[in-house]
Amino acid sequence: MQGPHDLSPVYTAGEPLKEAAGVVVLLHGRGSNAGDILGLSRAFMDMKLAFVAPQAAGNVWYPQRFIAPREMNEPDLSSALMKVKRIVDGLVGSGIPTERIVIAGFSQGACLASEFVASNPARYAGLIAFTGGLIGPLGSDLHHDGDLAGTPALFLCGDPDPHIPFVRVEESVEELKRMGAEVSLHRYPGKPHNVSAEELEQARILLQKVFSQNSTN
Structure with missing residues (x-):
């Protein structure tokens, strides 16, 4: 049975896969589009x-x-989760291991990225959640099985945010830590619902760290 996102397109930017140091899967927010989130790649x-x-x-x-x-x-x-899984499986099938794949997203895409990583545990190059957290009602059990094996994870969010309760970001951080991720949390009091220059700099620090490590292994 065909899912709602099965036939939606996938867009790319940056280096060809065979020449890239790593791959960043970018998941856009509600009402946005792939072209908009690809703009972060600049x-x-x-x-x-x-x-x-x-x-x-x-x-x-x-x-x-x-x-x-x-x-x-x-x-x-x-x-949506299956759409991301097919992309990751395709990258792995092309010779790019999960250790060279970062899953990142903004807002609804950050929630999807977080939930995907927790639901499909492996050693990823990283998780970057620009304003998002694990999916489920407040007060629900966020437990996921599996080992993230030291995956670097970066959560960044304004507080308060009109769409993302900061308590859920904190709960998500704790669950991913329990699963074995190395998690950093950055809280920005009063930040608008966007991706700020400071957040992009934090993402750059993570990317530089993980891919410089990959290049020397």
Whole structure:
């Protein structure tokens, strides 16, 4: 049975896969598009990375808030997670291991990125959640099985944020730490619902660190 996002396109930027030091999968926010989130790649074009950005059907990965009862976001949520999995599996099949793949997103895309990494645990090059966290109602059990094996994870969020309760960001940090990720949390009091220059700089620090390590291994 075909999912809502199965036939949506996937766009790329940056280096060809065979020449890239690593790959960053970028997941756009609600109402946005792949071209918009690919614009973030301009901040990292000197790093010899490939960027891959899928497009959500109707510009929305799932219809309700990320803290709504999970069934209210189906089948879109499962289709979105499968869309990311197919991309990652395709990269691995092309010879790029998860250790060279970063999953990143903004807002709804950050929630999807976080949930994907927790639901498909492996040693990734990194997770970057620009204003987002794990998916599920407030007060629900966020437990996920598996080992993230030291995956570097970066959570960045304004507080307060009109769409993302900061307590959920904190809960997500704790769950990924429990799963074995090395997590950094950056709280920005009063920051608008956007990706700031300071957040991009924090992302650059993570990318430089993980891919310089990869190049010497």
